[in-house]
Amino acid sequence: MNCKEALPLIHEYLDGDLQGSDSQRLKEHLISCQACHALFRQLEKTDAMVRMLPPVRVSETLTAQIMSGLPPVKKRNSWMDFIRKHPAVSVAVVFATVMFGSFMSMWNDDTNLMVKGSNLQDVVIEGNTVTVPQGHTVKGDLVVQRGKLKVEGEVTGNLIVIDGSLNLASTAHISGHVTQVDEALGWVWYKLGEFVGMLSH
Ligand SMILES: [Zn+2]
Secondary structure: OOHHHHHHHHHHHHHOOOOHHHHHHHHHHHHHOHHHHHHHHHHHHHHHHHHHOOOOOOOHHHHHHHHHHOOOOOOOOHHHHHHHHOHHHHHHHHHHHHHHHHHHHHHHHOOOOEEEEOOOOOOEEEOOEEEEOOOOEEOOOEEEEOOEEEEOOEEOOOEEEEOOEEEEOOOOEEOOOEEEEOOHHHHHHHHHHHHHHHHHO
16 A cells, blocks of 8 residues: 555544455554654544534524625526426426416307318308218318217318217218317317427427
8 A cells, every 4th residue: 555545544544434454454554654654643633632622503693694605606597497408398388387277268168169170161060060061071170169060071180079079970081080079178188289289380
């Protein structure tokens, strides 16, 4: 062992953390090295003196004074970090949080039939019944809210029925997915999906 190796071991020994073979090797070095032996004695004395000092009580005002005297720690804005790392999730969460209330009131207030699609000239609306007649094609998605949807013809996109009923005739052909949303929560998810879809376009 050289002196460079011995120094940290001396500190460990004085802390009471040195065990086994390290302790033995340090002992051998201290016997053979006068410099380290002197240092060891000095540190041992200092250590003993420190241990003899009465415990010091620090007043709370002193702690506060020291803490206030320190330069301010630059606060990391973890919320901003999160937004930077997950922009899409953050937008969705904020959107959901802010809009949830208004969705709920929309859900409760809105009792009118709503039909949405990019291609509605082949759709027949009578009262609250929406029909895609046989031999007719709706190109793209068709969304019907609070109504009865009857499909005899073709829909090339997705079919979404919100709080309504769906009747698919044997002649009906839907190329996309058929989704029925019956509950307010489902409605929120549907609107959220629509919103996220809007962002990604
Ligand atoms: Zn030494």
